Amino acid sequence: MDRRFRTLTAGVAAxxxxxxxxxxxxxxxxxxxxxxxxxxxxxTPTPLSLAQLSAIQPGLGTVMIEYGHRMAALWxxxxxxxxxxxxxxxxxxxxxxxVGETTRPARAPALKSFESSFLDPLDEAIKAKDKSKFExxxxxxxxxxxxxxxxxxxxxxxxxxxxxxxxVPKDTLESIYAYTP
Amino acid sequence: MLVxxxxxxxxxxxxxxxxAGCSQAPPTPTAAPxxxxxxxxxxxxxxxxxxxxxxxxxxxxxxxxxVAAPSPAVxxxxxxxxxxxxxxxxSPTPLSLAQLSAIQPGLGTVMIEYARRMGHxxxxxxxxxxxxxxxxxxxxxxxxxVGETTRPARAPALKSFESSFLDPLDEAIKAKDKGKFExxxxxxxxxxxxxxxxxxxxxxxxxxxxxxxxVPTKGIWDxxxxxxx
Numbered sequence: 532m533d534r535r536f537r538t539l540t541a542g543v544a545a546x547x548x549x550x551x552x553x554x555x556x557x558x559x560x561x562x563x564x565x566x567x568x569x570x571x572x573x574x575t576p577t578p579l580s581l582a583q584l585s586a587i588q589p590g591l592g593t594v595m596i597e598y599g600h601r602m603a604a605l606w607x608x609x610x611x612x613x614x615x616x617x618x619x620x621x622x623x624x625x626x627x628x629x630v631g632e633t634t635r636p637a638r639a640p641a642l643k644s645f646e647s648s649f650l651d652p653l654d655e656a657i658k659a660k661d662k663s664k665f666e667x668x669x670x671x672x673x674x675x676x677x678x679x680x681x682x683x684x685x686x687x688x689x690x691x692x693x694x695x696x697x698x699v700p701k702d703t704l705e706s707i708y709a710y711t712p
Numbered sequence: 713m714l715v716x717x718x719x720x721x722x723x724x725x726x727x728x729x730x731x732a733g734c735s736q737a738p739p740t741p742t743a744a745p746x747x748x749x750x751x752x753x754x755x756x757x758x759x760x761x762x763x764x765x766x767x768x769x770x771x772x773x774x775x776x777x778x779v780a781a782p783s784p785a786v787x788x789x790x791x792x793x794x795x796x797x798x799x800x801x802x803s804p805t806p807l808s809l810a811q812l813s814a815i816q817p818g819l820g821t822v823m824i825e826y827a828r829r830m831g832h833x834x835x836x837x838x839x840x841x842x843x844x845x846x847x848x849x850x851x852x853x854x855x856x857x858v859g860e861t862t863r864p865a866r867a868p869a870l871k872s873f874e875s876s877f878l879d880p881l882d883e884a885i886k887a888k889d890k891g892k893f894e895x896x897x898x899x900x901x902x903x904x905x906x907x908x909x910x911x912x913x914x915x916x917x918x919x920x921x922x923x924x925x926x927v928p929t930k931g932i933w934d935x936x937x938x939x940x941x
Contacts, residue, residue, distance in 0.1 A: 581806040611938035615922035
């Protein structure tokens with residue numbers, strides 16, 4: 532018998548064996564859960580190492596959840612004339628932004644640039660309790676968010692993050708997200 | 713089960729190798745099974761960047777005025793496009809203990825989760841989902857403990873809030889008593905606002921009275937009362 536043919540035959544046999552084993556393992560998986568005992572909360576293995584802790588710190592994606600939340604709250608505070616709350620939200624935005632600058636230092640220049648370009652004018656408007664200046668600065672900042680998203684890329688999103696669109700919120704905090712591309 | 717899977721993968725790998733062998737004359741029985749790499753990608757111990765002071769026992773002053781970093785104060789129209797597009801910024805691991813301490817959630821961040829769960833707590837009870845109510849309450853206490861650790865100067869106020877307002881909620885939930893729960897919830901909302909008023913910081917020496925919460929109506933974030941009155 533030709534050696535190539537023998538090899539192919541052996542390979543096909545191996546595939547069948549493999550497929551059978553995969554199926555068998557799936558059957559075991561399907562059958563397993565009911566037998567598994569309910570687990571008590573697994574305590575964190577402490578202490579975690581510096582490397583482990585470092586690896587689980589919030590990246591920019593997580594930071595942006597709070598950032599978006601506060602950006603929206605900032606709008607409603609400004610609209611309600613609650614300038615102290617607006618000032619507080621702005622300060623907290625800068626604080627959480629600094630977390631992102633630490634965990635994702637390569638993004639820090641863009642974050643700092645956003646801060647000086649868009650948060651500083653908002654700060655001025657808030658301190659002046661100037662609603663129209665605030666709204667104008669807020670609108671610019673929203674554009675700034677979107678343009679920053681578009682300018683940043685990653686290995687997975689080489690085209691940038693322009694699909695993350697925000698807008699002036701309408702009635703709820705979540706309405707800051709514009710889902711339509 | 714794991715053994716079965718590994719055998720299966722080996723068999724499939726064998727088949728792949730055999731196919732490869734078909735097209736290339738001497739069938740080399742190599743097919744090294746893909747070794748699961750346990751070692752993480754080389755941790756680059758870079759970046760001991762400007763470490764901020766470790767979590768201070770006193771609540772840190774939230775600098776309202778943005779730090780004038782030596783960044784080129786570009787004031788472009790609408791885009792921070794001055795910054796180059798950066799591809800996948802990797803986290804500098806490991807961070808130092810000081811850096812890690814500095815970026816742990818302060819009370820502001822903790823309160824986002826706290827408020828969210830407080831909002832959920834209401835809707836859980838309205839739906840008579842007592843288990844969910846119990847869960848939300850437990851998680852409130854858990855996230856509160858983060859704040860007690862990162863902002864120890866606030867711990868007494870947080871613990872006092874817990875015993876004054878969360879304990880009665882706990883009792884009402886355990887008793888599945890709606891009337892008692894709603895009364896305890898209303899008290900807790902007042903407790904939140906009075907606690908906000910009692911706490912001060914360098915930037916908000918007048919207290920945080922402007923952060924007002926209320927019984928939510930339609931959604932969890934209705935818990936915020938934007939006008940602060």
